Amino acid sequence: xxxxxxxxxxxxxxxxxxxxxxxxxxxxxxxxxxxxxxxxxxxxxxxxxxxxxxxxxxxxxxxxxxxxxxxxxxxxxxxxxxxxxxxxxxxxxxxxxxxxxxxxxxxxxxxxxxxxxxxxxxxxxxxxxxxxxxxxxxxxxxxxxxxxxxxxxxxxxxxxxxxxxxxxxxxxxxxxxxxxxxxxxxxxxxxxxxxxxxxxxxxxxxxxxxxxxxxxxxxxxxxxxxxxxxxxxxxxxxxxxxxxxxxxxxxxxxxxxxxxxxxxxxxxxxxxxxxxxxxxxxxxxxxxxxxxxxxxxxxxxxxxxxxxxxxxxxxxxxxxxxxxxxxxxxxxxxxxxxxxxxxxxxxxxxxxxxxxxxxxxxxxxxxxxxxxxxxxxxxxxxxxxxxxxxxxxxxxxxxxxxxxxxxxxxxxxxxxxxxxxxxxxxxxxxxxxxxxxxxxxxxxxxxxxxxxxxxxxxxxxxxxxxxxxxxxxxxxxxxxxxxxxxxxx
Numbered sequence: 001x002x003x004x005x006x007x008x009x010x011x012x013x014x015x016x017x018x019x020x021x022x023x024x025x026x027x028x029x030x031x032x033x034x035x036x037x038x039x040x041x042x043x044x045x046x047x048x049x050x051x052x053x054x055x056x057x058x059x060x061x062x063x064x065x066x067x068x069x070x071x072x073x074x075x076x077x078x079x080x081x082x083x084x085x086x087x088x089x090x091x092x093x094x095x096x097x098x099x100x101x102x103x104x105x106x107x108x109x110x111x112x113x114x115x116x117x118x119x120x121x122x123x124x125x126x127x128x129x130x131x132x133x134x135x136x137x138x139x140x141x142x143x144x145x146x147x148x149x150x151x152x153x154x155x156x157x158x159x160x161x162x163x164x165x166x167x168x169x170x171x172x173x174x175x176x177x178x179x180x181x182x183x184x185x186x187x188x189x190x191x192x193x194x195x196x197x198x199x200x201x202x203x204x205x206x207x208x209x210x211x212x213x214x215x216x217x218x219x220x221x222x223x224x225x226x227x228x229x230x231x232x233x234x235x236x237x238x239x240x241x242x243x244x245x246x247x248x249x250x251x252x253x254x255x256x257x258x259x260x261x262x263x264x265x266x267x268x269x270x271x272x273x274x275x276x277x278x279x280x281x282x283x284x285x286x287x288x289x290x291x292x293x294x295x296x297x298x299x300x301x302x303x304x305x306x307x308x309x310x311x312x313x314x315x316x317x318x319x320x321x322x323x324x325x326x327x328x329x330x331x332x333x334x335x336x337x338x339x340x341x342x343x344x345x346x347x348x349x350x351x352x353x354x355x356x357x358x359x360x361x362x363x364x365x366x367x368x369x370x371x372x373x374x375x376x377x378x379x380x381x382x383x384x385x386x387x388x389x390x391x392x393x394x395x396x397x398x399x400x401x402x403x404x405x406x407x408x409x410x411x412x413x414x415x416x417x418x419x420x421x422x423x424x425x426x427x428x429x430x431x432x433x434x435x436x437x438x439x440x441x442x443x444x445x446x447x448x449x450x451x452x453x454x455x456x457x458x459x460x461x462x463x464x465x466x467x468x469x470x471x472x473x474x475x476x477x478x479x480x481x482x483x484x485x486x487x488x489x
Contacts, residue, residue, distance in 0.1 A: 008206040008245060010238045011214060012172055013125075013164035016179060017199040018189040019132065020064045020156035026131045027055030027098065027154055034151035035195050042151040049094035054284050057082075061129060061156035062288065064188040065105050066298050068158060069127040071182050071305060074109030076295050082129075082282040090146065091134040093153055101279040104128035105290070111162075111182075112307060115174040122175055123163030132157040135196075152196075158188070164203070164214060169234040176200050176227050181306050185331045193225050200224055202234050205251070206241045217253040221265055224258055233258040237265050309334055317341065317351040326359050332370050333358075340377035347385035357384060361401055374408035375401075383411040395468050396420040421469070426478065429462070429470055433478050436461045437486070447483055455479065 025032050028046035045053035066076055083101040109124035134153040138146050160179065166172050180198060183189040190197045201222055205215035221237060224230040241251050256265040304312070306328050313324035327337045337358060341351045357380065366373060375383075383404065387397045392415060403414045415421055436458060437444050447454040455476070462475045 006242075007209055008242050009209045009211075010167050011164045011205050011207055011218075012166040012168075012234065013203045014160075014162045014166065014172065014175060015201045015203065015220075016160040016162075016176070017132075017201070018068075018158045018160065018183055018191075019197040020061045020129075020158055020188055021190065022058055022060045022064065022156050024058060025154035026058050026061055026129070026156040030154065032155050034155055035197075037151055039147070039149040040151060043153070047093065047150055047154045055098065055282075057285060057288070058156055062105065063298055064156075065127060065129045065158050066290070066295060067186055067301055068160070068183065068188050069106030069109060070295075070299055071186050071302060072106075072109040072111055072124050072127060072160070072179075074106035074124060074127055076106050076290055077103070078290055078292075079103060080105045080288045080290060082285045083279045084282050085130075086278045086280075087276070089133075090148060091136050091153070093134060093150060097130060097133065098282055098285070099130035099159075099279075100128035103287075105288075111175065111178055113171070113174040113178050115171045116168070120165075120171070122165050122171075125161040125163055127158060127160050130157050130159060131155070164205075169231050169238065172202055172234050173227060173231045176230060178306070180227070181329065185303055185306060186301075187331075193227070196225075200227075200230055202230065202237075204234065204237050204241065206238070206245060215251075217251050219251065219253065219265075220255045222255060222257055222268065223260075225260075229258060229260060232263065233265060236263065240265060303331065313351075319351060319355055323352075323355045323359065327355060330370075336370050336373075336377055340380050343378040344381040344384070347381055348388065349381045349384045353384050353388075354381065357401075361398060362405075365402070365405060373405065375404050379404065379410055386411055386415065390471055391415065392420050393468070393472055419469075426474070429466070429474060429478050430482070432465045432470070433462055433475075433482050436465055436479070437482055444483065444486065448487055455483070458483070 019032075020026075022032050024030060025042075025047065028044050030042045030044050030047055031037075032042075034042050046055055069076060080100065081103045082098050084096040085099040085101070086096045088095055104126045106127045107125070109127070110121050111124060112119060112121050114120075132152050132155040134148050134150045136146050136148055138144070162175065166175055180191045183198070184191045192198065193200070199222075201220050201224070203218050203220045205218035207213065207215050219237060219241070221230075221233050224233055237256065244251050252267075252270075254270050255268045257268045259266050309328040310324045313319045313327060314321060319327070326333075328334050337354065340354045340358070343349075344351070344354055362373065362375075362380075383397060383400060386392050386400075387394055392400065396415075399418065400411055400414045400420055403409065403418065404411065407414075409417075440458060440461060443454045443457055447458070459472075459476050459479050462479055463470050463472065466475075
């Protein structure tokens, strides 16, 4: 899409739907593990919208929503209720969706992001709870027919609505990334966009730069299965709307789809407003009373969140911003690092050394998640301590690491079994150094003639002669001494 000098400011809000990690669905006892199951196998009269089937509130889903709202600095009211959101679509079995409207579980939160070098606090309008819809499959070889899988219908779904305070595709990317990270940290959603567990829908409008009023029309983008796709879709839609406005046109209020193959947004249908849904209180569900004691108990479940963890790594452990960001990005990695740093205190292993080994050698060789790693945090700290006390050098430590990752054995056991301990006894190293000098007379003469860089070659030959087991510092010291003795002779 052609770009223009920016005389318009994008105004973007995000609606994020996150499937809640519960064992059963929102209003019935059917299994919520719907993805990948044979079609229409996780269903019951409630999922299917059968007359007379009554919903029952899933307490675990309510608590997960409150936990998420607390992580997003939201206020939790004393009372909440469910409402019927009425619209007709084939994936809506009852002809309405049980959602929340004027009394949601939370309001008025915020999420801090870093975007384009600036720290921004983005308002969260609400985090509320509803049920997911069925899934439609459009089958081209059946004359354009559509099939319905009801497995997903009724799965607990959080909707997280931001204020329209994002102003670029980069803002949207950073907000979505930070929100997904928090959802995964608190353990309420897998965050898997490809499986539909997290669905992000940007609402985009443009206004003349320098004004504060919101545009009367906006578009919403759907079919975004990754944060990368969302970034490109928002970029395209901003440019598309600006081109229309610059030509004197009017942007239609509609729902757009993202065509990944062509890299364009395409119209799907006109966009509804709240009054189109004819909300009214759900008569089959009671109003929820959320006590302060309940909220306080849920609050105790909050882990240290990514921003706080990143700041602690930098301020207390003296890690770089890059290392702190990498280690805090996923909670399981951060938990592993925290345990290793704690174990390393007794062994005088620095957090920086642990960070280097974890993000370098281990990440380079790890297949799968950190939970699949056979080395415990304490074992990693013990390995690095053996480098620090000169039992092994860094090259030998890397060999030991590979064996440890394969077998799960302790560093000391691997060092002994593989004979990896470095040689720090002067006598054998001195004998080996004399042999290296005898075998390389030209290089020795070059050194004596003033080409001191040859020392690196000769030290390398000494390391090779000892199969890499010589203490590198001692090897250099001894080789330098022997060469200087020859100079004096």
